[in-house]
Amino acid sequence: MNILGFFEDCSSHGQIAGSQRLPPTSTVASVTVSDVTGEPAEVTSVQENGKQSRNLELDSANQEDRNRPQRGVQLAQAATQVWTTKQLVLLYILYVPPFFPHIPGDGLLIHQYSIWLVQFVELFANGVVSTLSPYVTSSFASHSLLATSQIVASLCSGLIQLPYAKLMDIWGRPKSLVLMVACQTIGFIMLAGCNDVRTYCAARVFFQCGYRGIILTVLIIIADTSTLRHRALWIALSSTPTLATSWLFGPATDSIGRGIGWRWGMGVFAIVVPVVCCPLSGFLYYYQRKAQKMQLTPTPESHRSRTETFLFYVREFDLVGLFILALGLALFLLSLSLYSFQPQGWRSPVIICFIIFGGLLIVAFVLYERFWASSTFMPWALIKNRTVFFTYTMDCLLVAAFSIWATYFLSMLVLVWQQSITHSTYILNIHAVGATLSGLFVGIAVLLGMRLKYLAGFIAIPLLFLGAGLLYRFCLPWTSMGTLIMTQILLAGGMGSLIITVQLTVMAVAGQEQIPALIATETLMADIGAAFGSAVSGAIWADVLPRKLAEFLPPEDVHLVPEIFGSLFVQLSYAPGSVIRDAINMAYSASLRYMLITALCLYAGCAFCVLCWKNVELGKRGSEKGRL
Template sequence: MVTIIVPLVLGIFLAALDATIVVSSYTVIGSELNQLQSTSWIATAYMLTATSFQALYGKLSDIFGRKTCLLFAYTVFALGCLFCGIARNMTELIAARALAGAGGGGMSTVVSIILSDVVPLRSRGTWQGILNVIFATGSVTGAPLGGILADSIGWRWAFLIQVPIATLAIVAVIIFLHLPHTDHSHFRAKLRRVDFPGAVLLILTIFSMLFALDRGGNVSWTDRATIASTLVFLVSFPVFLFVEFRVAAEPFVPLRLVGNRDLMASLMTNFWQFFTATPVLFNLALYYQAVMNLSAGQAGAYLIPSVIAGTTGSLGGGLIMQKTGKYYRLTVAAYVLFAAGVAGTALNTGTAKHALVWFVVALLVQGIGGGTGVTTSLISLIANAGPEDQAIATAGSYLFRSLGQVTGLAIASTILQDVLRKTLHHRLHGQDVDEIVKRVRESLAYLEELDPESRGIVRYSYEHALNTVFWFTAGTAALALVSSIFIRETELGKR
């Protein structure tokens, strides 16, 4: 197991590191390339391709083999990071991030699929918990490392430093990862099995949907690009379903999976959990700064309990499943805690004192519940999928998580901006309201330029808008709990 885990751990660590190492470098990158207004696309381009390609890796790993797909993912990711490091302008950097995303989307997915192949299902949760600890370590390491590199030897090294790590992962896969060959057919024969029309339509469908959600939530729902991408999605999605259900011999999304209640319950639980958790953390950081006047560093520090609780819950849930061989009651209990934690955050943002200790308590409860639930729901998904559908179901879990994240952020952003704008217009009387509203929505630094009375109104408006968002997420957390109730128990000791 050690020789198998080493190349898998490197990929998980790298995926987590990449997710946060660039965050602290955005301002420096945008300023040096004279494109500060375009820096959000560094993250968006990666997210769009990573999620779009994520859904393909399950079926492709069945056709070409796990090791081949993992090597492909690591190689494409490494090339993307290399091109990011030598990019001459923002356009090249965004294109390179998109390339890296095509590889990054497969790293966590294929690793999870391989783990399902080599680990008994009863022990699968424990190993998933260990990988989640590695992921958390990479996430925590990334942001400060990116900032240090950007301030010392330059932002390009935030990308270039990942190339040797990815190369080491590739070498480790080649040397240590020895998996049994299940298909000895010629490469051309394997290529003929690929559902190319389905692959193109799936990428187009997911890409257009995510682009529309991201653009609508951050720019405008009436923007031409938002409308155009929405129309592309509305056309490509039904065509994709037709191809998968009626035409493709080996579809990426078999009809038997879509009609399986047990699998869909697990997938929807994943969707609603990440739909909820990502906006909560994102907007709680904003709440700390806009309402409680904490620095960015302080805001980040007060989010750390969520990471610690999440990894603890994930590992603890895995150990409990390994001991008992059951997951249903544990899953439902986990999402009760998850929903309670989110509701606690909503309640605390509606009080006058804004006690930090209660925010920490709520995050701990939410983190333990969410960390446990994400592991147990994955095990329930694998347990209820047939042997031939293991890889596709696992890839589906990661896809639904990503879709939940993007959809949740987009809708939460829309709610926040709409309520904030209306509240500011209602409370700012006899002043240059439109200019203040515009500047406040662009940068929190503008608060320091306002007089004390206006600053107080703006902080109250942020509090009201964010409280609305948190109550919305409390409702979607309840949907995660409801979805978990429909998961079916399967005896893990038999697998």
């Protein structure tokens, strides 16, 4: 099925027209026609017919380019034929050091490559950056802008997945991976050198775009090389670095805070990430070249000039649609977190304009992509599939619900329950560890024949409701750590199971050439959910916390509300057990309860979406071109 989706039927007419060639211009030149003045029009006729022939040839060439897999997909398919099973296992799991340079049976020189190693470094770096974020924003007296920075980063990283998926199809996996590594490296450099919250937000955008791009590339590589029935298990195995990083970046962050400082702690990854990720790109590129030398891919033919090629790819990347969507989402989501900084709040003309024009632009994007765009990001033909539509919807709601209550949960662990940074990251990382272990469970269950709908509906969704409900009941300053950890385990099991079922469900209805677009759209929906959740969390935080602080603080200390609200350092400066610290703790707990009520409502929406899925059997659907 063509990734252009709905426009496939419309474009077939152009293909028929393009296949009809005019007679050679030499035969046309022998015909003369008199115009109104009686003078021959031989030259004009030749020029016009020649121009029409050229246009029809270009239309036919463009249509042929759209109908066949893009060059990057062809190279990925060819490389899959060259790899042996032993080499793929090494690619997925193992680390080959420089002193063991040859893979048996192949003779390829390799220095440090492995999907597992790339995942390890990326997850570790993301954990360090996320944990340090509250302290970075507090150092600029802008702790309340933590949600805003996450909104911008999530929004931009989600939107960049759409053109990046097409770029992978055009350039291939290796070159695209190098681009994302460069983007993330720029982010690390900016994080290390930022001197205000604006630069920090921009740095988070670069970091987040690179991080999500690298993770997407790894997922696509797994999809290229595995069969659908085994794919869940391979995805889960590639995520097992979480079992190690979850216990490492907490102590590392603690040491960074007490030692070299957050600037050096983030800047060191500007060296580590390229050193680890680029060899993987070189490995992929080697096998693509090997497939080309074996003539497993067709030789690319260019039908266009450089100008025509540039204009063609401008249309392919749909820059107009991307701009409309980015502007609409930015206006709408930022209004939810920035309203508290306006004197009139929700009644501020700026906030009202943001909401109205943001919503209109989002609707305009859907209409533009559906009816006017010559090339679309959204695979409309597949999105009309009931299962795909409700899978995307559930993914957005699931991530939004998590972001709503988790955005300020680290701050609450440190302040209310008096946990160190190390212990706080351990508690938060229960989600990462639980998601990995539940992913392994889902992979084995799918391998044994269990349906995704049953896994999601009878196991994952009940765990989410139970975990969130218990957390709502026990989010009080005197709650024991054991009770909190129990709620996190339940939430982690439910969310981890749903995430991997979402990925498998959208892969089950697509061919290999459509998987990047579908996964990119799924990633976009998740990032929109994260941005929406952070926006709602920021809105609740900005509205409830100051009000509750004024309610719980002694009357003589109410004037301290703005100072306390703006900085985690100020909040921690009050001794545990003091009147002001107890008031802060109660205000935090009240704010988290509002967030959990909202999250429970979204989890109910997730349950409805699962009910609307078709009962897909993975063994009979989707692409089966993989080797593992």
